[in-house]
Amino acid sequence: xxxRGDLGLPGAALVALLLGPLLALLLRRRWRFAVARxxxxxxxxxxxxxxxxxxxxxxxxxxxxxxxxxxxxxGPRTPQCAVCYSPxxxxxxxxxxxxxxxxxx
Numbered sequence: 546x547x548x549r550g551d552l553g554l555p556g557a558a559l560v561a562l563l564l565g566p567l568l569a570l571l572l573r574r575r576w577r578f579a580v581a582r583x584x585x586x587x588x589x590x591x592x593x594x595x596x597x598x599x600x601x602x603x604x605x606x607x608x609x610x611x612x613x614x615x616x617x618x619x620g621p622r623t624p625q626c627a628v629c630y631s632p633x634x635x636x637x638x639x640x641x642x643x644x645x646x647x648x649x650x
Contacts, residue, residue, distance in 0.1 A: 605642045 623632040626646040633646040 601641075604640070 637643040
């Protein structure tokens with residue numbers, strides 16, 4: 546004969562029925578926080594990439610080799626090699642700002 550508060554279930558099943566929904570709610574909450582954190586990280590990574598691109602563009606625009614012509618106020622009409630100051634069209638593959646000619650390699 547069952548006791549007054551007994552539901553007729555074993556103790557482990559009763560614990561599972563009580564703790565199951567609680568664990569589900571906790572897991573759901575943690576999952577939502579993880580998704581929110583992932584979105585914030587992706588947004589910050591995108592902003593950092595954009596900032597790096599802008600800084601690279603500014604560095605390219607700001608770089609000018611100092612020569613006698615630029616010191617006198619006359620800018621070079623063609624790009625010059627950073628080493629021998631001869632006209633060139635080749636750029637550094639890393640920074641894209643420094644120009645060089647094949648004679649300096």
